[in-house]
Amino acid sequence: MKNLTSRIRNFCIIAHIDHGKSTLADRILEICQAIPQNKMKEQFLDRMDLERERGITIKAKAIRLNYHSPVQNKDFILNLIDTPGHADFGYEVSRSLAACEGAILVVDASQGVEAQTLAHLSLAQTQKLVILPVINKIDLPSADLPRVTREVENLLGKDHLPITLVSAKKGVGVQELLEKVVSYIPLPAGEAEAPLKALIFDSLYDPYRGVLPFIRVMEGKVSKGTRIQMFSTKKEFEVEEVGIFTPEMKMVSQLGPGEVGYIFANIKNIQESQVGDTITLAQNPTPTPVPGYQKAKPMVFCTFYPVDSEQYADLRDALEKLQLNDAALTFQAAYSQALGFGFRCGFLGLLHMEIVQERIEREFGVEAIATAPHVEYLVLTQKGEILEIRSPEDFPPLSEISESEEPYVEAKIVVPASFVGNIMELCQSRRGIFQDMVYLDEHTVHLKYHLPLAEIVFDFYNQLKSVSKGYASLDYQFIGYQPAELAKVDIMINQEKVDGLSFICNRSDASYRAREVVILLKRLIPRQLFSVAIQATIGGKVIARENVPPLRKDVLQKCYGGDVTRKRKLLEKQKEGKKRMKAVGKVRIPQEAFLAVLKAEK
Amino acid sequence: MKPLHLYIHFPFCRTKCRYCDFVSYPFGSYEDYVQYLFLVKQELVQKIEAFSLASAELTTVYFGGGTPSLVKAEEWHSLLQFLSQFFRFSSSLEITLEVNPGTVKKEDLIDFQQVGITRLSIGVQSTRGEMLRFLNRPYSINQVEKILEEVRMLNFSSWNADLLYSLPFQFKQDWEEELKRLLIFDPPHLSIYNLTLSLPASLYSFQKYHPLAFPSSDSEADWFYWTMQFLGSKGYRQYEISNFARPGAECKHNQAYWTSQDYLGLGVAAWSYLGGERHKNTDWLKNYISKINNKVLPIVFREKLSAKERLQEEIMLSLRTIKGVSISDIAYRYPDFDLNYLQEKLLFFTNEGFLLTDGDRFWFSPSGILLANQILSEVVD
Numbered sequence: 001m002k003n004l005t006s007r008i009r010n011f012c013i014i015a016h017i018d019h020g021k022s023t024l025a026d027r028i029l030e031i032c033q034a035i036p037q038n039k040m041k042e043q044f045l046d047r048m049d050l051e052r053e054r055g056i057t058i059k060a061k062a063i064r065l066n067y068h069s070p071v072q073n074k075d076f077i078l079n080l081i082d083t084p085g086h087a088d089f090g091y092e093v094s095r096s097l098a099a100c101e102g103a104i105l106v107v108d109a110s111q112g113v114e115a116q117t118l119a120h121l122s123l124a125q126t127q128k129l130v131i132l133p134v135i136n137k138i139d140l141p142s143a144d145l146p147r148v149t150r151e152v153e154n155l156l157g158k159d160h161l162p163i164t165l166v167s168a169k170k171g172v173g174v175q176e177l178l179e180k181v182v183s184y185i186p187l188p189a190g191e192a193e194a195p196l197k198a199l200i201f202d203s204l205y206d207p208y209r210g211v212l213p214f215i216r217v218m219e220g221k222v223s224k225g226t227r228i229q230m231f232s233t234k235k236e237f238e239v240e241e242v243g244i245f246t247p248e249m250k251m252v253s254q255l256g257p258g259e260v261g262y263i264f265a266n267i268k269n270i271q272e273s274q275v276g277d278t279i280t281l282a283q284n285p286t287p288t289p290v291p292g293y294q295k296a297k298p299m300v301f302c303t304f305y306p307v308d309s310e311q312y313a314d315l316r317d318a319l320e321k322l323q324l325n326d327a328a329l330t331f332q333a334a335y336s337q338a339l340g341f342g343f344r345c346g347f348l349g350l351l352h353m354e355i356v357q358e359r360i361e362r363e364f365g366v367e368a369i370a371t372a373p374h375v376e377y378l379v380l381t382q383k384g385e386i387l388e389i390r391s392p393e394d395f396p397p398l399s400e401i402s403e404s405e406e407p408y409v410e411a412k413i414v415v416p417a418s419f420v421g422n423i424m425e426l427c428q429s430r431r432g433i434f435q436d437m438v439y440l441d442e443h444t445v446h447l448k449y450h451l452p453l454a455e456i457v458f459d460f461y462n463q464l465k466s467v468s469k470g471y472a473s474l475d476y477q478f479i480g481y482q483p484a485e486l487a488k489v490d491i492m493i494n495q496e497k498v499d500g501l502s503f504i505c506n507r508s509d510a511s512y513r514a515r516e517v518v519i520l521l522k523r524l525i526p527r528q529l530f531s532v533a534i535q536a537t538i539g540g541k542v543i544a545r546e547n548v549p550p551l552r553k554d555v556l557q558k559c560y561g562g563d564v565t566r567k568r569k570l571l572e573k574q575k576e577g578k579k580r581m582k583a584v585g586k587v588r589i590p591q592e593a594f595l596a597v598l599k600a601e602k
Numbered sequence: 603m604k605p606l607h608l609y610i611h612f613p614f615c616r617t618k619c620r621y622c623d624f625v626s627y628p629f630g631s632y633e634d635y636v637q638y639l640f641l642v643k644q645e646l647v648q649k650i651e652a653f654s655l656a657s658a659e660l661t662t663v664y665f666g667g668g669t670p671s672l673v674k675a676e677e678w679h680s681l682l683q684f685l686s687q688f689f690r691f692s693s694s695l696e697i698t699l700e701v702n703p704g705t706v707k708k709e710d711l712i713d714f715q716q717v718g719i720t721r722l723s724i725g726v727q728s729t730r731g732e733m734l735r736f737l738n739r740p741y742s743i744n745q746v747e748k749i750l751e752e753v754r755m756l757n758f759s760s761w762n763a764d765l766l767y768s769l770p771f772q773f774k775q776d777w778e779e780e781l782k783r784l785l786i787f788d789p790p791h792l793s794i795y796n797l798t799l800s801l802p803a804s805l806y807s808f809q810k811y812h813p814l815a816f817p818s819s820d821s822e823a824d825w826f827y828w829t830m831q832f833l834g835s836k837g838y839r840q841y842e843i844s845n846f847a848r849p850g851a852e853c854k855h856n857q858a859y860w861t862s863q864d865y866l867g868l869g870v871a872a873w874s875y876l877g878g879e880r881h882k883n884t885d886w887l888k889n890y891i892s893k894i895n896n897k898v899l900p901i902v903f904r905e906k907l908s909a910k911e912r913l914q915e916e917i918m919l920s921l922r923t924i925k926g927v928s929i930s931d932i933a934y935r936y937p938d939f940d941l942n943y944l945q946e947k948l949l950f951f952t953n954e955g956f957l958l959t960d961g962d963r964f965w966f967s968p969s970g971i972l973l974a975n976q977i978l979s980e981v982v983d
């Protein structure tokens with residue numbers, strides 16, 4: 001056993017999106033001959049089609065590799081644990097990192113250090129991982145090795161490990177990198193005889209076998225028949241099988257310290273296998289779990305409505321199935337007068353939301369409309385109750401509110417120095433609080449801001465890209481709730497409140513945003529027989545108003561022989577058009593108008 | 603004996619007008635015209651057989667186009683003679699000929715009258731010389747005034763003048779002057795349309811690129827509202843949305859369309875409505891010629907209306923006329939239909955001021971007429 005542990009190296013690859021992490025993983029797999037050549041799809045670790053298409057790894061996966069080191073003339077077992085590459089999944093990244101002793105830090109030879117490079121590096125340093133710096137894509141004509149090397153050196157400090165120059169695409173430098181993995185990354189510590197302590201860093205839902213936690217054994221061992229307990233929930237299960245990823249799942253007799261694999265224990269519910277939780281023995285539990293466990297908590301919310309209302313049941317089915325594999329996804333039924341029945345869903349962040357929407361469409365064939373994302377507010381009422389406000393309908397009248405708070409994030413922005421002014425202006429206009437500014441080198445600046453999450457979900461990323469000509473990169477982390485002045489804005493059409501169009505926003509922004517919404521509605525509501533008064537109100541007080549004047553002329557003047565057929569068809573078309581609109585009192589509002597508002601709302 | 607209305611389309615013109623999206627061919631010799639009317643006679647024979655029309659009584663005949671006044675009276679005489687071999691002529695037979703200014707002399711008008719044409723429809727379109735030129739109408743304002751004067755002096759039982767409004771670069775005052783200039787000739791009947799452009803009219807793309815050259819829809823509403831009031835004050839009755847007549851001078855042929863009566867259409871692009879079925883002839887002259895020569899019906903589109911569609915059309919058409927729609931009449935003729943929805947909608951729009959009613963009959967108020975499409979699309983279930 002001692003012998004085995006000394007040959008294990010657990011590591012992961014961290015990088016900003018598109019810096020070539022997945023391609024590097026492919027090359028490593030090739031060298032270790034993990035996958036037969038004919039089965040080698042590009043970017044093997046990204047299991048879902050969607051991931052491969054978007055070039056991002058959504059959920060962490062692991063693979064066990066056999067590597068023969070020609071230098072040391074020795075066989076090693078490498079566990080490569082892949083990490084997701086986006087801010088939304090920061091917690092999942094940190095759990096994957098916690099399963100490793102070392103990390104390969106990949107930086108693009110022409111892009112240089114970016115926000116996620118920083119964010120993931122600081123997570124890895126928190127875990128005290130050994131960092132192997134890599135500059136990738138050295139074959140690119142735009143590669144700027146002196147500059148990027150300088151940035152990496154500034155980032156890691158003087159005593160960093162030697163930088164490996166790699167072109168994952170061409171296979172250059174990968175073997176050299178693997179030699180550094182086996183010589184620099186420490187072998188896993190951990191007593192085989194101690195009570196079992198295993199970290200869940202991911203899990204998979206299998207329709208036949210239920211939830212399979214992916215684990216890294218820190219101490220002790222686990223095998224078929226072990227009675228285990230989830231540290232956070234104290235739920236107990238009997239292990240029926242343990243195995244490793246080759247990358248196909250392969251049964252083994254046991255998993256010991258330092259090993260990475262899966263267990264099958266008839267777990268039915270993903271909530272019982274939360275990422276970050278510790279698995280231990282039912283009879284003799286470990287006194288100290290793996291630190292850093294958090295329950296997955298949705299931060300961003302939106303409502304999905306099926307485009308075709310008959311697909312409501314299909315939408316629920318799709319969400320239920322996705323939830324089996326995604327502990328962070330929450331949903332509950334919602335209704336809007338304009339759009340009918342739907343589901344209010346909670347996500348880790350914007351990307352998570354987009355991915356769920358795409359999977360609903362692609363894997364389940366349900367076309368869904370997503371409203372604009374929003375965040376969860378906390379309200380302390382005069383009576384002393386604390387309310388979690390996830391929807392404008394739940395927002396109490398202003399008179400009942402004692403205090404309110406909104407979520408804040410710490411945003412790390414990496415940007416060329418020439419755009420710093422623009423970025424600071426943007427952050428300032430989004431109620432950002434400046435924290436820090438560091439020059440990574442003479443051209444690249446790392447800015448730190450505290451920003452309300454509500455500002456981030458409202459088109460911040462596009463704005464950031466736009467004011468920096470696409471150069472700025474962003475990573476953010478939830479830091480807590482802070483006091484906010486909030487208001488709920490209602491939209492009235494001909495004095496009737498329209499459900500589903502209300503929104504919560506910062507009070508100082510309320511009239512500006514209300515104006516935008518009523519102007520948008522005015523533009524999209526066609527003139528009709530009756531005048532349409534569009535008002536935005538706060539607690540009954542009108543803060544913005546527009547009017548769609550009544551139509552005065554809509555008549556087909558010529559109507560003879562053949563015109564009759566045309567005319568009848570025209571009227572039928574008009575009638576159909578009207579059916580697709582929602583009646584509010586005597587007037588009709590096209591669905592596109594509601595949709596545009598829901599998408600534009602903050 | 604079943605009454606029948608006959609429409610004959612004459613697709614030739616001397617020039618193509620810029621707003622025209624009709625089927626018309628700006629070419630052809632007089633021989634082609636005569637040859638075409640010969641084919642129309644053959645089509646008549648084909649259709650009489652195909653639709654068992656032999657025993658019908660002809661109530662109205664309408665020679666439309668195109669520019670049928672390019673053909674001399676003797677050809678229409680020959681056509682009417684031919685018709686008389688197949689149909690009994692009603693004692694009050696109305697025969698209308700469309701006439702464009704500049705195509706006929708006074709003698710021709712007298713000839714038309716002599717061969718039995720009872721009604722002329724003059725395609726004036728505008729009483730402003732520059733506008734006629736802009737629209738590419740092939741005649742001058744003098745020719746307009748001349749023919750109107752001549753027609754007025756002749757003793758037709760009725761005659762009509764077509765006039766367009768909402769023309770490019772037109773202001774309200776221009777329109778008012780144009781209409782007043784026409785009224786000098788005291789036409790017993792007026793058809794007034796807003797300019798509506800669709801492909802292939804060449805003005806269509808002009809409108810696309812110069813939308814501001816055209817009066818807005820709100821201006822159109824103002825102008826037409828004024829027109830209705832003005833013509834009312836001059837003794838005209840608006841018996842259909844776009845048609846104004848002195849009492850007794852209404853066009854019987856057009857009324858047949860609006861009361862869902864049977865009509866037979868002959869010639870290129872003509873529509874027919876016979877026994878609840880509507881059909882349309884080919885738009886293409888070449889196809890038409892070859893089909894008739896091969897003894898094939900030139901029909902390219904047919905639709906058999908369901909009872910519901912017939913009801914819808916009847917409501918839509920009758921509401922467009924001054925008679926309006928009568929609930930008791932509809933209930934009598936369509937006993938299988940639940941008319942609650944219709945009645946409820948009619949009452950709603952009456953309360954909103956868009957319709958007027960005597961309790962059973964409903965018809966448009968002046969503000970309702972201008973919004974007929976909106977209201978009809980709600981009323982028709």
